Amino acid sequence: MASVVYCLLLTCLISSSKSVEEFLSLDCPTEHHGVYGQRSLVKCIAKANMGEITTIKHVTWKKGAERVLMVTAGKLEMEKDGFQFADPDWKVNMNTSLLLTNTKMSDMGEYECMVWTDVGHKTAKTHLSVTAKYQTPTMNSIQGENIKDNTDVTLFCNATGGDQIGSIQWFDEFGTNWTPNSELVGSKTENGLFNLSSRLVLKDPSSNYTCLVFNARGVQEGKASLSLQLMSMSGRDDQTSGDLHARYVAPLVIIGSLIVGLLVTVLICRRRSRKARRPSAAPLMSDGHHPVTTEEYVDP
């Protein structure tokens, strides 16, 4: 019993003295950042503090529980696809930084670097975050070209490749914000990226719409514009009625005024002839009972 306690105590003493490790340090920032589809560096540099010449014996890089790179007895034993030492001279430089040659969304997570040298060993942990930018959005309208008046127009603005669900805003050429009328659908693809599709239904469309794509952090990442090929029936009607005016209305006005002129002339002539007959007609008119000659009221 006593020996067991003694043994435990000894282990404790040994491990605590070992964990001091003032001879070796690992310079490993706790946060790293990578971009989807690009190379990412996870920095971790071993340093012998007393300046003595140190030899790396073993290195293990783990992502979560999975080993992605391993050196045993100074020899590179395994490298997972897409992972390698960032510095080809890692042995000399003691630069045990990890390089991801083509960063994927699934590479995001906790990493652990363990380095054993002849002066001791050290472990460091770091986190890698990965972001991805939305590609330039594509736009289309269901109705295509030659959109007739009084038909609803449905516009789409689709963006692919974001790291989280972002948002899409809509504006017309006058700067009016149509976003409240739109509907956004976000979907996750098998590579861990997100696609956005925003649908905007318009009752009385304007001629040019712009959509802006924002990432989840509110930063604009893309923009696209679409000109609608409106057939503009009302515009055509205006033009046709203009033609009608020129072709029919003007001649009608001329003919009409000619008729009116003719009537006026006829009236004046009659009045003149009546005035000439007035002396004989006056007594008849003054008694007021005599019916007026119908001749005068005949509609010419």
Ligand SMILES: *[C@@H]1O[C@H](CO)[C@@H](O)[C@H](O)[C@H]1NC(C)=O
């Ligand atoms: C370690 O190697 C990487 C890749 O070559 C380099 O970017 C980094 O600066 C090196 N760090 C040091 C301290 O040498």
Ligand SMILES: *[C@@H]1O[C@H](CO)[C@@H](O)[C@H](O)[C@H]1NC(C)=O
């Ligand atoms: C956008 O997505 C919608 C729905 O998935 C689809 O109907 C439309 O054709 C897409 N438009 C473009 C330009 O990809």
Ligand SMILES: *[C@@H]1O[C@H](CO)[C@@H](O)[C@H](O)[C@H]1NC(C)=O
């Ligand atoms: C539509 O409007 C946007 C912004 O006002 C402009 O940048 C774009 O060139 C216009 N597109 C067309 C085809 O007129």
